[in-house]
Amino acid sequence: MIKAAVLGFGTVGSGVVELIDINKKSVSRHVSEGMEVKYILDLREFPDSPYRDRVVHDFNIILEDPEIKVICETMGGKEPAYTFSRKALERGISVCTSNKELVAAHGPELLKIAEQNHCSYLFEASVGGGIPIIRPMNTSLAPENITQIIGILNGTTNYMMTRMELEDISFEDVLREAQEKGYAEKNPAADIEGRDACRKIAILSSLMCGKTVRFEDISCEGISHISMTDVAYARSMGRAIKLLGISERDEEAGTFYVRTAPFMVPASHPLHGVEDVFNAVFVHGNLLDNVMFYGRGAGKFPTASAVVSDMMDCALNIGQTIRIRWEDEKMELSDPGQKITQFFVRVPASEKARAQELFPGCVEAAPGCGPDDEFAFVTEPVAEAAFAECSSRLSEVRSAIRMLAD
Amino acid sequence: MIKAAVLGFGTVGSGVVELIDINKKSVSRHVSEGMEVKYILDLREFPDSPYRDRVVHDFNIILEDPEIKVICETMGGKEPAYTFSRKALERGISVCTSNKELVAAHGPELLKIAEQNHCSYLFEASVGGGIPIIRPMNTSLAPENITQIIGILNGTTNYMMTRMELEDISFEDVLREAQEKGYAEKNPAADIEGRDACRKIAILSSLMCGKTVRFEDISCEGISHISMTDVAYARSMGRAIKLLGISERDEEAGTFYVRTAPFMVPASHPLHGVEDVFNAVFVHGNLLDNVMFYGRGAGKFPTASAVVSDMMDCALNIGQTIRIRWEDEKMELSDPGQKITQFFVRVPASEKARAQELFPGCVEAAPGCGPDDEFAFVTEPVAEAAFAECSSRLSEVRSAIRMLAD
Numbered sequence: 001m002i003k004a005a006v007l008g009f010g011t012v013g014s015g016v017v018e019l020i021d022i023n024k025k026s027v028s029r030h031v032s033e034g035m036e037v038k039y040i041l042d043l044r045e046f047p048d049s050p051y052r053d054r055v056v057h058d059f060n061i062i063l064e065d066p067e068i069k070v071i072c073e074t075m076g077g078k079e080p081a082y083t084f085s086r087k088a089l090e091r092g093i094s095v096c097t098s099n100k101e102l103v104a105a106h107g108p109e110l111l112k113i114a115e116q117n118h119c120s121y122l123f124e125a126s127v128g129g130g131i132p133i134i135r136p137m138n139t140s141l142a143p144e145n146i147t148q149i150i151g152i153l154n155g156t157t158n159y160m161m162t163r164m165e166l167e168d169i170s171f172e173d174v175l176r177e178a179q180e181k182g183y184a185e186k187n188p189a190a191d192i193e194g195r196d197a198c199r200k201i202a203i204l205s206s207l208m209c210g211k212t213v214r215f216e217d218i219s220c221e222g223i224s225h226i227s228m229t230d231v232a233y234a235r236s237m238g239r240a241i242k243l244l245g246i247s248e249r250d251e252e253a254g255t256f257y258v259r260t261a262p263f264m265v266p267a268s269h270p271l272h273g274v275e276d277v278f279n280a281v282f283v284h285g286n287l288l289d290n291v292m293f294y295g296r297g298a299g300k301f302p303t304a305s306a307v308v309s310d311m312m313d314c315a316l317n318i319g320q321t322i323r324i325r326w327e328d329e330k331m332e333l334s335d336p337g338q339k340i341t342q343f344f345v346r347v348p349a350s351e352k353a354r355a356q357e358l359f360p361g362c363v364e365a366a367p368g369c370g371p372d373d374e375f376a377f378v379t380e381p382v383a384e385a386a387f388a389e390c391s392s393r394l395s396e397v398r399s400a401i402r403m404l405a406d
Numbered sequence: 407m408i409k410a411a412v413l414g415f416g417t418v419g420s421g422v423v424e425l426i427d428i429n430k431k432s433v434s435r436h437v438s439e440g441m442e443v444k445y446i447l448d449l450r451e452f453p454d455s456p457y458r459d460r461v462v463h464d465f466n467i468i469l470e471d472p473e474i475k476v477i478c479e480t481m482g483g484k485e486p487a488y489t490f491s492r493k494a495l496e497r498g499i500s501v502c503t504s505n506k507e508l509v510a511a512h513g514p515e516l517l518k519i520a521e522q523n524h525c526s527y528l529f530e531a532s533v534g535g536g537i538p539i540i541r542p543m544n545t546s547l548a549p550e551n552i553t554q555i556i557g558i559l560n561g562t563t564n565y566m567m568t569r570m571e572l573e574d575i576s577f578e579d580v581l582r583e584a585q586e587k588g589y590a591e592k593n594p595a596a597d598i599e600g601r602d603a604c605r606k607i608a609i610l611s612s613l614m615c616g617k618t619v620r621f622e623d624i625s626c627e628g629i630s631h632i633s634m635t636d637v638a639y640a641r642s643m644g645r646a647i648k649l650l651g652i653s654e655r656d657e658e659a660g661t662f663y664v665r666t667a668p669f670m671v672p673a674s675h676p677l678h679g680v681e682d683v684f685n686a687v688f689v690h691g692n693l694l695d696n697v698m699f700y701g702r703g704a705g706k707f708p709t710a711s712a713v714v715s716d717m718m719d720c721a722l723n724i725g726q727t728i729r730i731r732w733e734d735e736k737m738e739l740s741d742p743g744q745k746i747t748q749f750f751v752r753v754p755a756s757e758k759a760r761a762q763e764l765f766p767g768c769v770e771a772a773p774g775c776g777p778d779d780e781f782a783f784v785t786e787p788v789a790e791a792a793f794a795e796c797s798s799r800l801s802e803v804r805s806a807i808r809m810l811a812d
Binding site for chain 2: 015019020022023025026027029030124130131132135136139140141142143144145210270272273274278285286287288289290291292293294295296299301302304305306308309312313316323325
């Protein structure tokens with residue numbers, strides 16, 4: 001029997017413990033010795049839990065038990081998760097985590113420690129919840145020169161945008177509803193300002209190039225400025241507004257454009273139909289062409305399932321490292337101002353002539369869709385810095401949203 | 407340098423050789439020694455190919471070269487592919503294949519030989535071309551009790567159905583067009599009669615249960631009877647007709663319903679938007695919920711990319727077996743007549759009263775959509791055998807197509 005320990009008995013951690021029980025048969029079909037959670041580390045007691053006897057409060061009990069081969073770190077946050085993970089890996093105990101904050105900040109360092117100690121550091125659940133994406137990036141897509149990754153990486157904001165689109169509910173109302181349903185946190189800033197999606201596209205971009213894309217370097221725009229008028233325009237143009245994390249190879253510079261922002265996604269794009277709390281990651285490889293991975297981006301059991309798949313991989317590879325190519329060297333990103341983009345723009349009707357002068361070749365968008373007193377248009381492809389400069393010469397810009405290419 | 411051999415220099419085989427050259431950098435980022443194709447086995451000469459010097463005609467040259475660690479089998483058909491694969495595995499040489507016919511017929515036997523000889527038999531490219539599905543089934547989804555797999559598994563028929571839907575072209579015309587474009591073969595029977603999709607759902611079903619689902623046991627219906635009238639009805643109902651391979655757990659009997667047939671797919675289902683030559687596999691796990699894998703189901707480089715990802719996995723695991731759980735024991739399937747299904751049905755208007763009597767609770771479908779002289783309806787959920795029996799009591803059934811549940 002492979003003995004494991006779970007650090008943090010919150011939503012995902014308790015899901016891991018329960019899943020290993022509920023799906024015992026599936027687990028032991030692959031890990032023939034079977035797998036068992038021996039310890040649960042948490043500050044709290046859980047007197048009503050059937051797992052109460054496994055709860056410990058001292059990490060050293062786990063670290064010093066030679067039976068423990070795999071640790072599931074579902075504590076969240078940087079500390080003490082970082083210190084515990086490092087200590088475990090230094091003893092040759094594999095660590096599997098859903099902690100995107102820690103992976104984005106210390107991924108390559110922990111991978112290196114794992115390799116030096118013949119164990120593994122795996123983090124399938126840190127991006128896209130239950131969607132298999134980290135392992136496919138590292139195996140199935142390994143022969144490819146990946147040129148583009150586009151992800152719907154945050155369930156809260158995708159749920160909100162879907163509701164606004166399908167039910168004509170305002171941003172404020174849909175946020176309140178999402179909070180009531182438990183899809184959005186009381187302080188929803190990390191989600192709606194795009195920082196959660198930013199950490200995830202940073203991890204995917206790092207795996208794409210093998211170096212470290214720092215999430216602090218990524219230009220990040222959230223969805224709080226998206227209005228019902230924008231949503232109505234998008235619908236009239238056969239598009240849907242989605243918060244995307246995008247990473248694109250800049251062939252000339254040999255580096256990447258990485259960005260998190262709302263985009264108008266055309267109906268012809270496979271990401272268009274990804275609704276509610278579902279997430280998806282679209283990948284373009286130079287020879288494989290397009291692939292997409294779709295599933296639940298969050299939730300107790302989908303996320304736990306991803307963690308347990310990693311734990312099973314570790315159990316099948318005790319004494320060996322499952323290698324993930326990600327170096328600690330910082331990846332310089334391309335200047336986002338040089339990225340060529342088409343914008344959807346809304347200005348007061350009085351600015352129409354000036355807008356047409358500043359953006360030659362622009363095309364009026366969905367005439368009759370918006371209020372009478374405004375002019376909406378789609379620009380020609382333009383460098384983002386040039387767009388910002390020209391926009392600043394308009395008396396008012398009511399909205400400017402990027403268009404995702406077909 | 408890891409030395410490999412490619413058996414069969416056709417479309418996929420030549421794609422493998424070229425990909426390893428074109429994407430040398432990506433390959434050696436993961437397989438640090440690098441990988442090289444030393445031999446190409448084919449009956450033909452290729453005097454104009456840059457790889458002509460590697461062509462050999464005698465398999466024994468490959469078998470007896472101790473440098474060869476991995477073989478790519480892209481010959482197609484059962485023989486000599488089966489004999490060559492077996493001989494290679496018996497010598498501890500891993501084999502990676504796109505040959506669905508061979509995998510469906512001899513998969514578990516070859517997996518066993520691989521395990522006995524500390525090498526691997528991998529077949530990512532045998533289902534869904536470039537879509538990562540076999541490896542995720544065996545790793546990412548390993549903790550799950552998979553209850554349903556629904557696949558668009560054949561690019562030719564999906565292209566044809568998409569064209570019929572979007573362009574109002576008849577079955578005969580679209581088949582001719584597909585043949586001209588090289589999407590359909592001169593003899594398209596294996597595709598349009600569903601036998602190709604049947605082999606693929608047999609492989610996926612076998613991985614789902616760990617035993618052998620024989621494709622000969624799967625009820626199989628093709629698309630040649632689908633008319634433009636059917637397509638128009640589907641569109642009016644917000645659905646699209648797609649050829650699906652479906653495998654569903656029958657919880658009571660502990661076995662599976664497996665079927666290949668055209669279905670009317672609702673717009674709310676993620677498979678609805680999978681168009682043209684793209685394929686997708688939708689999987690429901692008991693705790694993971696829904697996931698979907700989408701990509702190119704065929705084509706030289708997408709398929710080659712899947713084969714090369716397997717070859718890289720083998721190169722990283724020389725002397726070890728990458729285990730795939732699939733036993734030679736035959737899986738008995740549930741009686742397809744007992745499966746509960748809703749049908750869309752078209753009968754002459756004169757049969758309306760009798761149809762309503764035979765199918766109580768049936769609902770008229772998209773009134774006004776079809777010709778005046780007919781009555782179209784959707785049945786309540788009904789056992790398929792009971793449906794067939796009732797249908798036989800109607801003077802004429804113009805069409806009967808299954809409805810995929812929301």
